[in-house]
Amino acid sequence: MKKIMCLILTLAMIVGMYFVLPVTAEEGGNENASAFEQSTEAVTDTTSLQTLTTEETTTEETAAEESSTEECTEITTEPSEPETTESETTEPETTVPETTVPVITVPSTAPVIKKLYNVTSGLTLVWNAVSDADSYRIYRRGAGEKYWTYLSTVSECSFVDLRVVSGRYYRYTVRACNSAGFGAYDTVGVYTKRIVNPFNIKAANGNGFISVSWSVINGATGYRVYRRAAGQSYWTYIGNTAKGCYEDSKINSNTYYRYTVIATCGSVYSDFYPSGALVKSVFVPVPQRVVTRQAELTFFWSGVSGASAYRVYRRGAGQNYWTYLGNSGSLQFTDKNVVKGQYYRYTVRAVSSGYFSGFDSQGVVLKYMAVNGQTVYGKNADYLRAGTINNPTIIGIDPELWNLTVVNSGYRIPADYTPDLTYVCGSGERLDKQVAVHYERMYNAAAREGVYLTPCSGYRSYELQERNYNRKIAYYESLGYSNADARVLAAKVIMPPGSSEHNLGYAMDIVCVEEWFENTAEFRWLKKNASDYGFIMRYPKEKQHITNVIYEPWHWRYVGVEAAKAIESSGLVLEEYMGLV
Numbered sequence: 001m002k003k004i005m006c007l008i009l010t011l012a013m014i015v016g017m018y019f020v021l022p023v024t025a026e027e028g029g030n031e032n033a034s035a036f037e038q039s040t041e042a043v044t045d046t047t048s049l050q051t052l053t054t055e056e057t058t059t060e061e062t063a064a065e066e067s068s069t070e071e072c073t074e075i076t077t078e079p080s081e082p083e084t085t086e087s088e089t090t091e092p093e094t095t096v097p098e099t100t101v102p103v104i105t106v107p108s109t110a111p112v113i114k115k116l117y118n119v120t121s122g123l124t125l126v127w128n129a130v131s132d133a134d135s136y137r138i139y140r141r142g143a144g145e146k147y148w149t150y151l152s153t154v155s156e157c158s159f160v161d162l163r164v165v166s167g168r169y170y171r172y173t174v175r176a177c178n179s180a181g182f183g184a185y186d187t188v189g190v191y192t193k194r195i196v197n198p199f200n201i202k203a204a205n206g207n208g209f210i211s212v213s214w215s216v217i218n219g220a221t222g223y224r225v226y227r228r229a230a231g232q233s234y235w236t237y238i239g240n241t242a243k244g245c246y247e248d249s250k251i252n253s254n255t256y257y258r259y260t261v262i263a264t265c266g267s268v269y270s271d272f273y274p275s276g277a278l279v280k281s282v283f284v285p286v287p288q289r290v291v292t293r294q295a296e297l298t299f300f301w302s303g304v305s306g307a308s309a310y311r312v313y314r315r316g317a318g319q320n321y322w323t324y325l326g327n328s329g330s331l332q333f334t335d336k337n338v339v340k341g342q343y344y345r346y347t348v349r350a351v352s353s354g355y356f357s358g359f360d361s362q363g364v365v366l367k368y369m370a371v372n373g374q375t376v377y378g379k380n381a382d383y384l385r386a387g388t389i390n391n392p393t394i395i396g397i398d399p400e401l402w403n404l405t406v407v408n409s410g411y412r413i414p415a416d417y418t419p420d421l422t423y424v425c426g427s428g429e430r431l432d433k434q435v436a437v438h439y440e441r442m443y444n445a446a447a448r449e450g451v452y453l454t455p456c457s458g459y460r461s462y463e464l465q466e467r468n469y470n471r472k473i474a475y476y477e478s479l480g481y482s483n484a485d486a487r488v489l490a491a492k493v494i495m496p497p498g499s500s501e502h503n504l505g506y507a508m509d510i511v512c513v514e515e516w517f518e519n520t521a522e523f524r525w526l527k528k529n530a531s532d533y534g535f536i537m538r539y540p541k542e543k544q545h546i547t548n549v550i551y552e553p554w555h556w557r558y559v560g561v562e563a564a565k566a567i568e569s570s571g572l573v574l575e576e577y578m579g580l581v
Contacts, residue, residue, distance in 0.1 A: 107133045107176035107183030111157075113190040116172060120197055120271045122162040125172050125190070129157050133176035133183065141189065143169040153177070166196040167219025195219050195270040198244075198261040203279035206358040209249040210281055212259045216244040217270065220263035228276070230256040253283040254306035254352065282357035285310060285331075285348045287364040289401065296336040297368060299346040303331055304357065307350035313359070317343035322359075327351075338368045367576070390487065392499065402434065403534070403560040405504065406578055409491045409548060412498035415462045419505040429458035432505035435558040439508060442533035451525045456554065457509040459502060466497035492550050507538065507557040518553040530556060531564040536574070543573045 107130050115126040127136070138159050139148035151161065164170060173189035175182055198214040205211075212225060225246045226235040239246055251257065260276035262269055286302040299312065312333040313322035325335060338344060347363030349356050392412045397405055407413060419432040425443050430436075443453050460468075472494045476486035491499075501507035511522050530536065535558050541551040559567065559574065567577050 104178065104180045105132075106181040107178060109176065110184040110186050111136060111174040111176050112186070113172060113174060116190050116192045118192075118195050118268070118270045119160065120273075122160050122164050123170060123172075123192065123194055124158065124160045125174070126158045127174050130176040130183070133178055135177045137175040137177055137182065139173050139175065139185070139189075141171045141173075148173065164194040166194050166217060169193050193219060193265055193268045195263045195265055195268060197271050197273055198223060198263050199273070201259065201261055201273065201277040203257070203259045203277040204358075205279065205282050205284075205356060206247060207284045207360060208358070209247040210251055210257060210259075210279060211245060211247055211358075212261070212277065213245040214261050217263040220265055220270070222264045224262045224264060224269075226260050226262070226272070226276075228258045228260075235260065251281045253281055253304070255281050257281060280353055280355040282307065282350050282352045282355055284357050284360055285350050287347060287360055289398075290346060290364050290366055292366070292368060295338075296334055297338055297344075297366075298332055298334045299348070299364065300332045301348045304350040304352075306352040307357075308353075309351045311349045311351060311356070313347050313349070313363075315345045315347075315363075322347065340368060343367050365580070366578070367570075367572070390484075392496070394498075403506070403558060404563060404574075404578060405506070406574055406580060407495075407499050407501060407504060408575070409496055409499050412496065413503060415498060417462070417498075417503070419459070421459055421505055424455055424458065424508075427455040429455040429508065430505065431458045431508060435506050438534050438558055442530065442535060445529070445533070446522070446525050449525065451521050453510050453522055453526070455508055456511055456513065457502065458507075459505040460500065462497045462503055465495065465500050465503055469494045469496050492548060495549070501538065501555075501557050507555055509552075509554045510556060511554065513552075513554050515551065515553065523553055526556060531568045532561065534558050534561045534564050536564050536567050538574065540573065543576075546573055546575055 109130050109132075111127040111130055111133075113125055113127045115124070117124055125138070130136075135153050135155050136157070136159075137153050138151045138161075140151050140161065141148050152159065161170070161172075169191055170193075171189045171191035173186050175185035177183060196217055198217055198220075200215040201212070202214070203210055203212050214223070222240060222242050223244070223246075224237060225239050225241065225248075227238045227248060228235050238248060238250070246261075248257075248259075256278065257280075258276045258278045260272045260274065262272045264270070283304050285304050285307075288300045288302060291298050291300070301310070308329075310328045310331070310333075312325045312328060314325050314335065315322050325333065333346075333348075335344070335346075343365060345363045345365040347359045347361070349359045351357075392410055394414050395405070395407070395411050397413070397417075420434075421430040422433045422436045423430050424436045424439050431439055439455075446453050469490055472490035473483070473486045476489045477483060481489065487496075490496075494500075495502075497503065502509075510526070511517055511520065517523050526535070526537070535556045537553060538555050538557040539547050539549045539552040544551060557574070563577065566572075567574065570577070
């Protein structure tokens with residue numbers, strides 16, 4: 001019984017030692033493990049001791065009772081190691097310094113948008129970086145909207161908004177973000193207008209210029225045009241326009257050019273297409289003349305540098321379009337599909353490396369009369385474009401076709417033009433030498449019949465014509481007409497300087513400058529015989545609406561026998577005969 005009591009007491013001591021071991025709050029896990037190991041060792045030692053005590057009791061039963069008190073005392077005092085363990089665990093140990101975790105806050109600085117501009121794909125915005133941000137949220141507000149719309153989150157400091165419409169205004173702001181949340185942002189933001197690139201850019205040769213065109217852009221108020229010549233690595237600004245087209249006249253022939261366009265609205269600019277539109281400048285051939293034959297006519301023109309071929313076009317009376325006739329490798333084309341009495345207009349385009357020149361929209365026009373050798377003058381392209389009284393076209397003289405030169409208020413010779421003059425019929429009047437010989441023949445023929453075609457007024461200088469014209473203008477202004485109206489009225493009586501046939505030396509006023517001349521024998525002789533010598537009455541009464549000159553029965557002009565006969569038989573005036581109306 002005593003042995004049993006000793007065992008129970010020993011176990012109670014062991015259990016008590018276990019429950020009183022110290023545990024720290026922060027490092028409790030490791031000290032518990034140490035105490036648990038020490039406690040286990042103590043239990044093991046006690047078990048050994050218990051086994052040993054049991055064996056001793058079995059072999060010496062007689063002495064057990066006598067020594068029981070000592071054995072119990074020995075068991076009680078034996079397990080001293082757990083107490084020592086407890087003492088060791090309470091000794092101070094080296095501790096790890098406590099680490100302070102930093103507190104992360106949301107970015108306090110709002111990103112500043114530095115750039116907002118149009119690109120081909122949309123609107124690009126760029127902002128400055130915020131030091132404590134790891135991402136950025138982009139917001140947009142359209143015109144008229146009161147709230148911001150979230151668009152995207154990016155880690156870079158730029159963003160391209162693809163969902164924009166040309167012509168509309170957009171406002172943007174950016175918000176810095178990190179793991180703590182969303183930071184500050186500019187509540188006002190930055191705005192601009194979306195303008196897409198001008199597209200469908202085309203470039204084509206015109207008459208002395210290159211025409212550039214493009215599709216009109218919604219929201220744009222103007223366009224800036226740029227050009228890059230062959231070999232250039234940069235674009236050159238060449239002009240501004242509010243329309244969807246531009247004419248570049250500062251070009252060289254036979255040269256490649258590339259064009260591009262930027263749309264604008266105030267200080268807002270669109271992007272542009274670097275490929276632009278490529279074209280090779282090819283100058284326009286100048287229509288020179290048309291020579292008629294019995295059943296055909298031949299059209300001639302000037303050559304163009306770099307041209308490999310020419311395309312010929314014709315437009316009939318009443319037609320508002322050109323009909324392609326064919327190609328030519330030379331500077332002429334024969335049209336055999338013509339009808340007598342019909343008007344025809346011809347023009348031509350040059351071709352070089354697959355590019356077409358523009359064309360002279362007036363070309364050369366005539367009424368085909370099936371007259372052998374009839375020639376329509378057209379050497380100078382400007383000759384075919386009548387100017388106005390205040391802005392006339394200055395023409396030249398074709399040495400081969402001089403006799404058919406048309407001058408009037410729209411077509412004028414230059415101020416320094418002076419013909420080779422000679423006096424006629426022993427008078428003080430002069431004519432061009434080429435005309436004087438024909439006038440004298442006519443004069444002598446009439447004189448043999450007792451009719452005298454007395455020279456009244458032949459050649460007049462440019463200066464004299466100018467003085468006479470200005471005096472007539474002043475006269476009409478004195479009657480209350482405006483200067484513009486006075487000029488028109490004066491030109492019906494006194495031709496502006498350079499536009500009178502007297503300035504050419506090709507015409508003569510005969511006997512007098514009065515309308516009653518139509519009742520004289522001289523007038524009747526001229527009506528019957530003048531065409532035999534190459535002269536025509538230049539300004540008939542029934543054609544004043546074409547000549548814009550009053551009826552002048554005294555004014556007779558040399559055109560050559562062939563042309564005079566054709567004009568007389570057809571009832572045409574020179575402008576009509578030459579196809580200029």
